[in-house]
Amino acid sequence: EKSGFPHFMLKEIHEQPQTILDTMRGRYSYETGEADLPDIGLTPKEFAAVDRIWIVACGTSWHAGLVGKYLFEDMVRTPVQVDIGSEFRYRDPLVGKRDLFLTISQSGETADTLAAAREAKQKGARVVSIVNVVGSTLARESDGVLYTHCGPEIGVASTKAFTAQLTALYLMALHLARVRNVMKEADGKAWLDRLVRLPVLVESVLRREAEIVAIAKRYYKKRNFLFLGRGINYPIALEGSLKLKEISYIHAEGYAAGEMKHGPIALIDRDMPVVVLAPRDRLYEKTVSNLMEVKARHAPVIALVAEGERELGKTADAVFTIPETHPLISPILFTIPLQLLAYHIAVLRGADVDQPRNLAKSVTVE
Numbered sequence: 001e002k003s004g005f006p007h008f009m010l011k012e013i014h015e016q017p018q019t020i021l022d023t024m025r026g027r028y029s030y031e032t033g034e035a036d037l038p039d040i041g042l043t044p045k046e047f048a049a050v051d052r053i054w055i056v057a058c059g060t061s062w063h064a065g066l067v068g069k070y071l072f073e074d075m076v077r078t079p080v081q082v083d084i085g086s087e088f089r090y091r092d093p094l095v096g097k098r099d100l101f102l103t104i105s106q107s108g109e110t111a112d113t114l115a116a117a118r119e120a121k122q123k124g125a126r127v128v129s130i131v132n133v134v135g136s137t138l139a140r141e142s143d144g145v146l147y148t149h150c151g152p153e154i155g156v157a158s159t160k161a162f163t164a165q166l167t168a169l170y171l172m173a174l175h176l177a178r179v180r181n182v183m184k185e186a187d188g189k190a191w192l193d194r195l196v197r198l199p200v201l202v203e204s205v206l207r208r209e210a211e212i213v214a215i216a217k218r219y220y221k222k223r224n225f226l227f228l229g230r231g232i233n234y235p236i237a238l239e240g241s242l243k244l245k246e247i248s249y250i251h252a253e254g255y256a257a258g259e260m261k262h263g264p265i266a267l268i269d270r271d272m273p274v275v276v277l278a279p280r281d282r283l284y285e286k287t288v289s290n291l292m293e294v295k296a297r298h299a300p301v302i303a304l305v306a307e308g309e310r311e312l313g314k315t316a317d318a319v320f321t322i323p324e325t326h327p328l329i330s331p332i333l334f335t336i337p338l339q340l341l342a343y344h345i346a347v348l349r350g351a352d353v354d355q356p357r358n359l360a361k362s363v364t365v366e
């Protein structure tokens with residue numbers, strides 16, 4: 001059932017053009033520039049009345065939630081608070097009746113996420129969940145569900161579920177922006193245009209896997225990695241680092257690029273590769289200057305840059321180009337090479353990619 005792939009993880013990475021499509025299928029209307037989410041559990045009027053959004057999840061799903069914060073605050077202009085399940089549930093959180101409480105979970109069985117949802121419900125919030133497993137506990141207990149429809153994910157390291165969660169968040173952001181009247185019909189249509197083009201762009205990145213294999217071969221023996229990102233791609237730096245550490249057992253840290261000078265720069269030397277996510281957005285110049293600081297300390301730099309980029313290409317030791325898209329959509333495209341990098345480094349180190357030590361696919365204990 002691995003369809004000719006050596007591991008489930010690699011198969012699932014390659015399924016992403018299809019699974020992103022499956023998550024979108026039948027859920028939007030070009031005529032109106034709107035997302036059509038019938039099972040979401042709140043009427044447009046109820047959505048319009050929401051004061052604040054909470055997003056609670058664990059692990060990779062929490063990283064999707066962090067992307068959701070940048071997305072919703074930008075597109076819906078509503079404050080978003082993101083929490084880790086185990087942090088939220090034990091602090092008597094200040095959730096109100098006019099709050100929308102969103103949980104994200106591949107399995108729908110993660111104990112801390114489930115407990116957080118129960119807590120929020122008890123406090124009167126409406127609970128909506130983005131879940132992959134149909135009929136899971138979280139799906140059953142939520143007021144509304146947005147299924148990711150990406151099929152069973154077998155690899156312990158979450159890959160296709162993550163990009164499907166991001167896709168679901170893109171649809172939900174569109175839905176909220178339209179019902180709250182902060183996005184015009186024409187802009188809704190333009191947003192949908194970008195979304196439907198995503199699978200083809202993901203496919204084009206996957207076709208360049210050999211470039212990532214070459215980078216993996218250069219750096220797989222290193223003991224520490226740093227991942228830097230800014231804005232909506234900061235959570236992707238966290239995700240790239242989590243993928244690498246869980247399957248290759250290399251110590252890796254993800255940081256907001258602007259935080260580097262507040263401590264982690266002390267670690268940087270020629271033995272610590274730094275993966276820099278550098279989309280061409282309004283933060284680009286700042287990312288370039290972070291990279292210069294890294295280079296000045298002789299660390300090998302692996303730069304993920306927008307197509308047509310020259311400046312960074314000359315400075316970095318290894319470069320991978322990402323197709324141009326809207327900055328808010330770029331996280332999916334930056335995720336793919338990081339998944340492949342973690343995978344190939346782990347394979348080169350002889351690690352058991354699908355069954356990493358000490359980890360379970362579904363964490364049903366706290």
Ligand code: M6R
Pocket residue numbers: 058059060061104105106107108109110113156157158159246359361362363
């Ligand atoms: O099933 P969930 O999405 O609720 O799982 C959350 C985390 O346990 C999960 O994302 C974990 O971090 C993965 N090993 C990441 O690859």
